[in-house]
Amino acid sequence: MMADVFEASWERSEVGVMEALRGWSVAFAELNQHMAEWMDLPTTDAQALGQVLWADSDGEPLSPGRLGQRIGMTSGSVAVLVNRLESAGLLERSREHADRRRVTLRPTEAAKQRARAFTETSVAEIGATLHETPAQDLAAVEAFLNRMVAAATTAAERLREGRP
Known part of the structure; x- marks a missing residue:
């Protein structure tokens, strides 16, 4: 168990927090799998789209390079993935900077609506926990x-x- 490695120099409460974070990570990954199925996308495509959606909602859209860093893919693989998401009508590329070579990735309105529908119907428990x-x-x-x-x-x- 990973906790054995930590227990040598970590407080019990620190180990507990790390185990809770791991548990959240595992549960969140499973939710992402369900979202991929909901959106009829391969898991990697759904993860990438999720990153683009989050970044856009934070007001800091991603470049293809930054997306690759976040999901652990090479630039060539990201280019293919972005092409698939763009062809599926879920992603748009734009050139919003003075340097016209810089590409920004934005989710389409259809992608936002599909993700919102999934969130509203499938993760009510998380919303309830946050609200209470x-x-x-x-x-x-x-x-x-x-x-x-x-x-x-x-x-x-x-x-x-x-x-x-």
């Missing part, structure tokens, strides 16, 4: 998760640069 959680608890969890994301991002950048 006190605001101060949500704020603490959000702050903690943002720190964890920053730490994981820093580690990934370091490893991408070939530093152990």
Whole structure:
């Protein structure tokens, strides 16, 4: 069990948090599998579309290169995937920058509607849990998760640069 590795130098509460995060990751991956089936897409395509949808809703649309980093694919594989999603009417490429060579990926309205329909009907339990959680608890969890994301991002950048 992975907890054995952590237990040597970690507090029990730290191990518990890591196990809970792993549990969330596994459950979220299964939800993504169901979303892929719902949208009649291969899992990788649905994961990519999910990344594009999230980025767009955050107001920070992705480039194909950044999408590849997020889903662990090469630029050539991402190009093929983006072509498939564009042909399916779920994704659009645009050139929104002064540098016209830069491509931005945006979900189509059809993709947004299909994803919204899935979310509204299939993950009601998550929404209910969020709605019943006190605001101060949500704020603490959000702050903690943002720190964890920053730490994981820093580690990934370091490893991408070939530093152990």
